[in-house]
Amino acid sequence: MALFFNRKKTTPESKAVVQEVPLTAIVPNRFQPRKVFAKDAIDDLAQTIKEHGLLQPIILREYETGKYEIIAGERRFRAMQSLDFDKAPAIVQTMDDHESASMALIENLQREGLTAIEEARAYTELMKLNELTQDALAQQMGKSQSFVANKLRLLKLSDPAQNAILNHEITERHGRELLHLDDYHQQLMLHRIMAEGLTVKETAAEVQAIINPEPEPEPQPAETSETTETKKPAKKRQTKRKKRAVSNDPRLALNTIKASLKLVKDSGMAVASEEEETETSYRITIEIPKK
Structure with a gap:
């Protein structure tokens, strides 16, 4: 040295x-x-x-x-x-x-x-x-x-993403995938990683979906009876779309809201929240200062 x-x-x-x-x-x-x-x-x-x-x-x-x-x-x-x-x-x-x-x-x-x-x-x-x-x-x-x-290169991550690595909430490899996104999309993806427990592989796939979204299918012209008779049947183009699993577990919704609150607090905003659990529901009260 x-x-x-x-x-x-x-x-x-x-x-x-x-x-x-x-x-x-x-x-x-x-x-x-x-x-x-x-x-x-x-x-x-x-x-x-x-x-x-x-x-x-x-x-x-x-x-x-x-x-x-x-x-x-x-x-x-x-x-x-x-x-x-x-x-x-x-x-x-x-x-x-x-x-x-x-x-x-x-x-x-x-x-x-x-x-x-x-x-x-x-x-x-x-x-x-x-x-x-x-x-x-x-x-x-x-x-x-x-x-x-x-x-x-990890120091180019947004502050919330860096803090998540500091607090062992996401891994270094998660952070490397987030580097491909701008700060806004980093926030959204960070929220999903923490709320849904995404693996590095799943995170990489979601990041690529944000960078290279699937194009919308082109509208097909309306067919007349004349064109229907002369037109040979075309093979249907099959596109595989990844179906995202949806859970009805209320705890996932609760954890999603909590993760969002944490991201807002990490950004420096003094947000106050109270959580209450009743026999039939969860209740969260959020107070956001105007200034």
């Missing part, structure tokens, strides 16, 4: 000495690529730390006197917070802003569990920080240029 740390160091490297640092003096790294931290996973990690202790100290850098920024170990930091620890075992390294940002991005990229959107955003930040091309970044990360390019 030499290219990421090509600036001259103004201070000697800190020795790997474990210190006890107050949790209240620690802040997350602003370049942390992981944006979604599953509560269940943090709870499981907290239970492990409670039973076995912290097996690996977190890595910090002192950006101001007595104030520390996380380089590696935000999940462990969050788990210790949930356990009400006063201090965290940590190794404090000397880094400038550039090195801190690059190290945080690289450290997290080398771990599992990042979504494709988080990975793509991390690649973008690394290229900006280090003034790298896609090809140079790929070489430094040990990836092919096409691998990096395919990840970066």
